[in-house]
Amino acid sequence: MNAIVTVVGQDKVGIIAAVCTLLAENNVNILDISQTILQGSFTMVMAVDVGAASVSIGELRDLLEQLGRKMGISIRIQREEIFDAMHRI
Numbered sequence: 001m002n003a004i005v006t007v008v009g010q011d012k013v014g015i016i017a018a019v020c021t022l023l024a025e026n027n028v029n030i031l032d033i034s035q036t037i038l039q040g041s042f043t044m045v046m047a048v049d050v051g052a053a054s055v056s057i058g059e060l061r062d063l064l065e066q067l068g069r070k071m072g073i074s075i076r077i078q079r080e081e082i083f084d085a086m087h088r089i
Contacts (some may be wrong), residue, residue, distance in 0.1 A: 001049070001050055001051050001057075001079065002031065002047060002048065002049055002050070002051075002079075003047075003049075003050050003057065003077050003078060003079050004045065004046070004047060004048075004057075004077070004078050004079075005019070005046040005048055005049050005064065005075065005076070005077045006043075006045055006046075006075070006076045006077075006078075007035075007042070007043065007045075007046075007068075008041070008043050008044075008045070008073065008074045009017055009040070009041070009068075009071070009073025009074055009076070010040060010041065010042065010072065010073070011037050011040055011041065011042040011044055012034060012042075012071070012072075013072065014071075015042055015044070015071065016035065018045065018067060019044070019046075019064070019075065021065070022063060022067055023046075023048060025056050026053050026054050026055050026060060026063070026079070027052050027054045027068060027085075028048050028050050028052075028053050028060065029048060029049040029052070030046055030047060030048055031046075031047040031049055032046065032047040033045075033046045033047075034046075036082065042059040042073070048077075055079050057077065057079065057081065060077060061077050062068060062074075062083075064076070064077055070082075
């Protein structure tokens with residue numbers, strides 16, 4: 001099953017490393033990644049495969065949100081089909 005991870009916040013050293021490390025520790029494969037910095041705001045969107053994850057998507061959501069709080073950024077994960085439905089025009 002694929003999911004979309006979004007990261008938004010003030011740019012700082014280590015955001016990509018921290019998010020990617022947490023995903024790797026939970027056996028989540030990154031399929032695609034896009035990131036940019038616009039006037040100091042960091043944004044990243046990742047397509048990930050959670051099919052072989054060592055935790056449920058709910059547990060992964062909690063872990064990512066905890067990391068986001070610790071770093072002062074917003075990190076969210078949604079199933080790909082929900083993300084696509086929400087962003088369909």
